[in-house]
Amino acid sequence: DYCVLGSDIVKRYGNKKVINELDIHVPKHSIYGLIGPNGAGKSTLLKAIMNLIPIDGGDLQVLGNAAGMGMRELERTGSLIEYPCFYDSLSGKENLHIHSKYMGYHNKKRIDEILDLVDLTKEADKKVENYSMGMRQRLAIARAIMVMPELLILDEPINALDPDGIKKMRELFIHLNEKMGTTIIISSHILSEMDCLATDIGIMNEGRLLEEKALKEIHKEN
Numbered sequence: 001d002y003c004v005l006g007s008d009i010v011k012r013y014g015n016k017k018v019i020n021e022l023d024i025h026v027p028k029h030s031i032y033g034l035i036g037p038n039g040a041g042k043s044t045l046l047k048a049i050m051n052l053i054p055i056d057g058g059d060l061q062v063l064g065n066a067a068g069m070g071m072r073e074l075e076r077t078g079s080l081i082e083y084p085c086f087y088d089s090l091s092g093k094e095n096l097h098i099h100s101k102y103m104g105y106h107n108k109k110r111i112d113e114i115l116d117l118v119d120l121t122k123e124a125d126k127k128v129e130n131y132s133m134g135m136r137q138r139l140a141i142a143r144a145i146m147v148m149p150e151l152l153i154l155d156e157p158i159n160a161l162d163p164d165g166i167k168k169m170r171e172l173f174i175h176l177n178e179k180m181g182t183t184i185i186i187s188s189h190i191l192s193e194m195d196c197l198a199t200d201i202g203i204m205n206e207g208r209l210l211e212e213k214a215l216k217e218i219h220k221e222n
């Protein structure tokens, strides 16, 4: 059973095939690490999965629906882009209130639960402009999981975090995956970041997925 299933996906910018006849299989309830150097096409692939950009060829199914999906599937998906924006002069909690109202999902109790989940309860009433990078990332995750997504897409979420921030972030992803069954796709250019985190790995280069494996198989080989 797959959460994301793609075959022969092509995405062009001008004449360049940024995604080049790529196949991808993301098992349901996995933590799928999408690994590749800068420029490999990871962000482009994630944007296609989120349906933010159209693909030029191939077949892409997300949550059982073909790409070109409507709002309903998008609402079952949470995502995190590299540089999340907030109302910096408002508090973290106020930002979540605004977002959840906008999403038609307003629930005070849930906001408090999520703040606790991402370990921001103590800082909830501080202005976001005073947040560290790690706190901003955790707030972005809080925003993304507000709708309790079945699929969470994270583009380089570990970039620019300190070791303590990275540790908290991993714990949070594992919690979401184990306790809520959320399928998580997480991109990175560093394979070792996926240790003790990913269940599955896809290695990407020059617009192709070179291989897809369970993380434990990769460890056996080395």
Ligand code: ADP
Residues within 6 Å of the ligand: 013, 018, 036, 037, 038, 039, 040, 041, 042, 043, 044, 045
């Ligand atoms: P990664 O996330 O692995 O670093 P990207 O998906 O961001 O890779 O980029 C893959 C390639 O596609 C790069 O060569 C990048 O410059 C190019 N690219 C990405 N977005 C666009 C765009 N909107 N227009 C033109 N080229 C793009």
Ligand code: ADP
Residues within 6 Å of the ligand: 038, 039, 043, 044, 082, 156
């Ligand atoms: P990432 O690799 O994380 O996507 P980039 O710095 O490559 O980060 O891309 C940042 C933004 O610029 C993305 O939205 C991408 O689509 C766009 N972009 C990247 N390369 C190009 C390009 N050659 N032409 C136009 N837009 C681009």
